[in-house]
Amino acid sequence: MASVKHLLERSLNELKNPELKKFQWHLKNDKHVSESEMENADRLDTVDKMVACFGHEEAVKITVDFLRKMNQNNLAEQLEKNHKQAGRAEGNIKKSTAVGAHSKMIWGSAARAALHDYTETNLRLKNKLQKEYKRILVGNSQTGHREYLNDIYTNLHVVENDTGGRVDDHEVIQIESNRNRLTAKEKPVDCNEMFKVQCGTGRENRTVLTMGIAGVGKTVSVNKFILDWAEGTKNQNIVFIFPLPFRELNLVKEEYSLMGLLHKYFFSPKELPSLPEGDGKVLFIFDGLDECRFPLSFKEDDRFTNVNEKTTVSKIITNLIKTHLVPAAFIWITSRPAATSLIPREYIDQVTEMRGFNDQQKDQYFRNNCNPEVSENIICHIKKFRSLYIMCHIPVFCWISLTVLQPLLAQESNDKTPTTLTGMYINFLISQQQQMGKKYCDDPQTKANARSFDEIILKLGKLAFEQLEKGNLIFYKEDLEECGLDVSEGTVYSGLCTQIFQEQKARNVYSFVHLSVQEFLAALYVFLKGTDEKADIFNQSWSDKLTWKLSEKPLFQLHKAVVNKALKSKNGHLDLLLRFLLGLSLETNQSDLKELLPELKLKTENIKDTADYIRKKIEKEKSVERTINLLHCLSELKDNFVEEIQKKLSSGNLSAQNLSSAQWSGLMFVLLMSEETQEMFELQKYRRSDKALMRLQPVIKNTRRAL
Structure with a gap:
């Protein structure tokens, strides 16, 4: 033979x-x-x-x-x-x-003798997963629609990450600091090649951890990997792929054996009496480690090896990762960066980082999802406003941008096309309100029982703010009820919450369509309630409350309180909320808000005090990431500080001037937002000091060539 x-x-x-x-x-x-x-x-x-x-x-x-x-x-x-x-x-x-x-x-x-049985079971599993994963929901469960994944999938930018450590910066800040960071040291990764034998070494990865911010496309990439396998085009050396997302595992309260868990979700005991032997025959996918609601213990004395013995889901997962259970199996875990430290690095063979769309992939996304003329108009518009273009690294933000801009830019002229993040999200809410109106206007009974859109928005804002304070991205029926929301109102009438799944005898799990939507609604709640001295949303001291009450500038006091609280946050979890809150303070954005909230009283207080306060904070702030966010805040306020730096930069005499710390930060911000700077940065043009070099480090790191 x-x-x-x-x-x-x-x-x-x-x-x-x-x-x-x-x-x-x-x-x-x-x-x-x-x-x-x-x-x-x-x-x-x-x-x-x-x-x-x-x-x-x-x-x-x-x-x-x-x-x-x-x-x-x-x-x-x-x-x-x-x-x-x-x-x-x-x-x-x-x-x-x-x-x-x-x-x-x-x-x-x-x-062993069931090799033929495995073949039949393999085909049955492929058929099952193919049906589940061939379509993907675009949008949310109530106003969205299902598309064939192969028709709309755009490849994502994935690189090997050598650190694998916890990242505490706000996720939007990570996008801004990581964009265009692919260098010779960073190795691009094809997800379909992760579990194959590596050329040159003859080795293969057994356990891979893929990190990426919320909405960057981790779950969609997992779905595409599974679909490619189920359709027989990739990774055919693997006999079984078992997707076990943490959102579903959170709901398993009773004890199971590993085989019992697989029988619960995939096969009957007769169909799958055991797992095949041999290296790499089985792949377990644990999607969404950051959503795990049970403890994961990696103590040495917690060894468990019997696939047929009942125990907790937590123990099954940790012993799979530690190779005590099914030692030859592949394991793929996905997570937001902040949760990666839940698994000790010694149990991970490779860490990859999903960066979302690179610039070419962003453009391709819009071209894939609307007609050529409108797609070019959208691409042209977002490229003019760099904060929007940078955010489009997140696939979900591309969808939000498409939802907002497609109808606006299909018209010959429109002076309401948003140019800031705040404007984009206000228009996103308006589009949801319009869809809600169309959906329920023909149903008198539903319309009669429905609360007003503005009332629901306020309650969703409270939910968003309270869960953001706790660091939660997912929540349950009781969380909605605590904020005065009926489940159907939270999902059906607003179109802003997505019902993740529903299973008999299990609780419904909810989340906003993206973390940034949660942050915007939280900011809207703070804006609407925060100038009322009775709404003590930040647990201020009695002296701060008194100052607030006596102040003739309550909006400035609110801004000041949120700026200070955001700067004290260890992981920047209020950074984007602060940007949105300041953007909502502009009269132009408030007039758009009145379309959503007819009872809204315009707050016409002068925001110059807020801008001056932020400039002072920039002078003193040592953290580059916090400085970048404060400069974005000035952009949301449409303050002329950044514009002043741009004028000096274009005049050519910037190097002859002694810039303050804030101005050096402004220069750094302008250069980071510039598309041209990504190719080459001529440092010798600028008068330098040690302090200036420190301020310009992000520009130098983000530039392919520095002179």
């Missing part, structure tokens, strides 16, 4: 030298085998390298594929035929051995 290596050697021996070179060319270009590994490689070297890189089964599949590309169809068919015959012969030998070894036969009946 010929081995795989012998079969491959026999096929390559049929190729002449020029044809072998062409075969090796396909390996380098299609499978990314390095130039050095193929240099001077003969037929035997090529076979050894393929088996080391891809494993036996995948090496045969790749060879057949390349032979067909080279019009060597007879060779390809012969290799396929010989490989199948060798597989059947090996199976017969195993059967004979099993019959002759009676002591192993009973045990083997569940684990």
Whole structure:
């Protein structure tokens, strides 16, 4: 019986030298085998390298594929035929051995003899997952629609992350500091290649942790990975993929065995009596570590090895990760950065970071989802306003932008097209209100029972603010009820909450369509309630309350309180709320808000005091990330500070001036927002000091070439 290596050697021996070179060319270009590994490689070297890189089964599949590309169809068919015959012969030998070894036969009946059973169960699981994952919800569960994932999926920018550590900065700040940061040191990652044998080392990753901010596309990427496998196009060496998102696992209160858990979600005990043996036959996917609501303990004495013994879900997960349960299985975990420290780094083979869309992928998203003329108008508009363009690294923000801008930019002229984050989210709320009106205007009974949109918005704002204070992205029915919201109102009438899933005898789980939507609604709640001295939303001291009560500028006192609280936050969880709150203070945005909230009384207080206060804070602030956020705050206020820096920069005489700390920060901000600076930054143009160099570090890091 010929081995795989012998079969491959026999096929390559049929190729002449020029044809072998062409075969090796396909390996380098299609499978990314390095130039050095193929240099001077003969037929035997090529076979050894393929088996080391891809494993036996995948090496045969790749060879057949390349032979067909080279019009060597007879060779390809012969290799396929010989490989199948060798597989059947090996199976017969195993059967004979099993019959002759009676002591192993009973045990083997569940684990090995069911190879055919695994094949059938594999197909059944693929069919099940294909039905579940071939479509994806675009928008939310009430006003959204389902699309074929393969039709709308845009590749995401994923890199290898060597640190794997906890990241405490606000997630929007991470986007702004990470954008265009791909350097020679950062290695791009194809999610479909993560669990394959690595060329050059012959090793493979067993446990991969993928981190990325909320809404960046982690779950969608997981869905695409599963769909590709279920459709038979990728990772066919894996027999079973079991997706077990933490949102579902949170609801499992009773004890289960690992097999019992798989029977609960995927198969009956008769269909799956055991798991296949061998390396990499099973992949467990745990999506959303940051949403985990039960403790994960990695104590050494907490060892658990029996797949059929009942225990807690927590113990099952930790022992899978620690390789005590199903040691040969692959594990893929996704998480927001702040939660990655829940799993000790020693149990992770590779950490990857999902960066969302790069600039080309952003443009492609809009071109994929609307007609050419409107898509170009949208791309042109958001590129003019860099804070919007940067936020479009988040796929969900692209969807929000598309929802808002598509109807506006389809018109010949529109002076209400938003240019700031606050304006974008106000218009997003207006679009949701309009959809709600269209959906329920023809149903008198529903309309009669429904609360007004502004009343629901205020209650959702309270929910958003209280959950943001606690650091929660997901919440339950009782959380809505505590804020005076009926479940149907929270999901159906507003269109702003998404019902994640519903299962009999289980609680409904809710979240806002994106963290930034939660932060905007929280800011709106603070804006509407915060100038009332009775609404002590920040638990101020009695002296602060007295100052607030006696002040003739209550809006400024509110701004001051939120600026101070945001600057004290360790993880910047109020940074975006602060931006939105200041943006809501502009009369232009308030006039748009009146379309949503007809009873709103315009707050016409002069915001110059707020802008001056923020400038003073910028002078003293040492944190670059906090400084960037304060400068964004000035942009939301449409303050002319950044504009002044831009004028000085364009005048060419900036280097001759002694800039204050705030002005150096402003220069840094202008350069970070500039598309041109990403290519080359000429540091020698500017009068420098140690303090100035510190302020300009983010620009230097984000530039491909610094002079």
